[in-house]
Amino acid sequence: MPSGVSAQEALDSIPFELGGDSRVYIRCRVNESDTLRFLFDSGATDMVVNTQSEKVVRHLNFNEKGFNYGASGGNAVPVSTGNSFCAGGIRTDDLKFIGVPYPPEFWDGVVGLSFMKNFTVRLDYDRRMIYLYRPGTYKPDRRAVCLQIGYEMGVPVVPVKVCVNGTYYDLRLEVDLGSDRVLDLNTPFVRKQKLLGSQQPFAISRISSSDANTGELQNVYFDEIVMGSLRLPRIPGAFSTVTEGVQASDKMDGVMGNNLLQRFHLTFDFANGCLYLEPNNLLYKPFYSFLIF
Incomplete structure (x- = not known):
């Protein structure tokens, strides 16, 4: 156990x-x-x-x-x-x-x-x-960080602070185990904060989803991600330019994928509306092999 x-x-x-x-x-x-x-x-x-x-x-x-x-x-x-x-x-x-x-x-x-x-x-x-x-019976480790779960478009979202280009933003991000991504900021947020063009992308990604549609993401670096007491510096993320679907929605600010989430043991306590995170042995695993020098 x-x-x-x-x-x-x-x-x-x-x-x-x-x-x-x-x-x-x-x-x-x-x-x-x-x-x-x-x-x-x-x-x-x-x-x-x-x-x-x-x-x-x-x-x-x-x-x-x-x-x-x-x-x-x-x-x-x-x-x-x-x-x-x-x-x-x-x-x-x-x-x-x-x-x-x-x-x-x-x-x-x-x-x-x-x-x-x-x-x-x-x-x-x-x-x-x-x-x-069984719902309502789980007792978390005292060291676990709790992020309150809300829902948008039927999927869980949690509060996360992200620093981009020296500015901290309080965001609501989807928790998406089915995504192979790290952290993508949704198109409406990117446009509102005028983030496109603020960094030279280190790569361009094309994504596809369960609806068979595709979109483009500009991969850049975020200064820091803060989840409760957990802080991760210099994280590869992305600016979305997608114009349809979840990543074009202003109901949430972005999506955390399992390339980020896998670095923590995760407990979804749906009954009490809490996502618990505990750092694990994958915390310092490289995000992308092509970024290893």
Whole structure:
């Protein structure tokens, strides 16, 4: 069990793989399927199946229509209701899945908030384990930093202070385990603060999201990120120029991806509205290999 919470009893534990893309993956089953590989994603409101993965779609009946919002846009999607989902020793019934046509080699589906919010969810990156606790029973380590969770567009956002070009900003940032990014500032915030052109980008990134739309990010350096008592200097981040989707929204100021989040053991205490962070052994892992000199 994780340090500091060994006296607590988890309902279940699920091993995870930390991919080369800095994302979290688990093994699971849907209805009567064989073992599947799912992305674990706090930035997804719903459970998702990859409609290009025959391993999973043959076990579902798409009986409704819905709409999916991604980082860079939105689109209509098929919906399947009344499904079961098994991971570790936990089985959840009557779940809704939306269908998204990811490339077949990506993953078979996505574990979203409609599953996670049934529990207090702890990710231990040293042990590569997800621990599920009964809501309201988790007792955090006394050294853990608590960030209050709010919601915008159905996804969790937390308060973070970010210093850019010598100026500190109090921001509300999405917590997105499904993103392979570090910290991207949304287009409306970038425009309001006139940040485009304030730094020479060290790289330009093209992003795509679950809605199949794409967008451009200008990768730059932030002076510092402050999360409670935790301070990280000289962090590679990005200015968004995306004009559709979550990263074009003024409902939040930006998005923290798992290239940043993986550096902390994370506990999502949804019942009490708190995200707990504890630095782990990945704290000083390089953000990008091409930035190592």
